Amino acid sequence: MSNYSNLIQAIVEGNYIKCVELTNEALDEGASPQDIVSSGLQAGMLIVGNKFSAGDFFIPEMLLAARAVIRAMEAIRPHLSASGVPTLGRMVIGTVSGDIHDIGKNLVAMFLRGAGFEVFDLGTDVPVARFVTAVKEHDPDIVGMSALLTTTMPNMQHVIATLDSAALLSQVKVIVGGAPVTQHFADQIGADGYAPDGGVAISLCRKLVGK
Ligand code: B1M
Helix, strand or coil: CCCCHHHHHHHHCCCHHHHHHHHHHHHHCCCCHHHHHHHHHHHHHHHHHHHHHCCCCCHHHHHHHHHHHHHHHHHHHHHHCCCCCCCCEEEEEEEECCCCCCHHHHHHHHHHHHHCEEEEECCCCECHHHHHHHHHHHCCCEEEEECCCCCCCHHHHHHHHHHHHCCCHHHCEEEEECCCCCHHHHHHHCCCEECCCHHHHHHHHHHHCCC
């Protein structure tokens, strides 16, 4: 299926039953999970975001759309299973402090698990200090941070600075992502990489661990 207009419409309407049904149909027809995510789920959320910006949608509509996408992701997850694939590396991931958006972060975590990374998900609104303790606990190769709000982006820099003060920064690679994040911002704060989506996150993480 290359036309995801019905799936996009179901997301905009917040109809999670239809959204899951159409996602399963697309999977049955042989569409790749990546294509469903980028051309269907993300495209739908983009429209929802634009409607919110324009004042046509409010928080309840955003929540209904988010539920539809989360349910569709649950349907996609088994198709990304990496059983039998050797671990490529360990990663700690979280949405930074003050920010509760987790759909994109969850997608990235799911893609990376599917690609063979062992991912420790710290959740959302993760305090700076929690990233530091997670590095001590899990000894990851990569720390990944997500931010969806311009106001929470600076917290990524705080995490990097705190890892540096704790003499842990040299042991890990740091990657950042999220709708308002750019390569320029990543360079500015001293991150090792930026990924605009889950697919690029896989190739970036593979490159950072040399695999
Ligand atoms: Co909010 N929200 N929201 N929201 N929300 C945005 C982000 C916004 C752009 C909407 C808008 O105004 N057009 C706007 C931010 C404006 C800004 O900062 N400039 C906004 C706002 C203002 C808010 C509130 C402040 C609203 C309010 O309360 N007045 C509030 C903030 C709460 C908080 O965090 N403290 C809020 C709340 C919410 C909901 C709870 C209702 C809900 C979140 C539900 C959830 O996540 N469980 C929500 C939603 C759904 C959105 C939009 C509509 C969709 C976000 C999304 O899930 N996109 C969003 C508008 C938009 O982005 N178009 C919006 C789909 C997702 C797949 O994409 O997250 O970008 P994304 O992830 C992509 C890439 O960015 C990348 O890969 C992912 C997959 O390809 N990526 C990474 C993400 N993380 C990565 C990490 C990596 C690598 C790549 O490495 C580690």
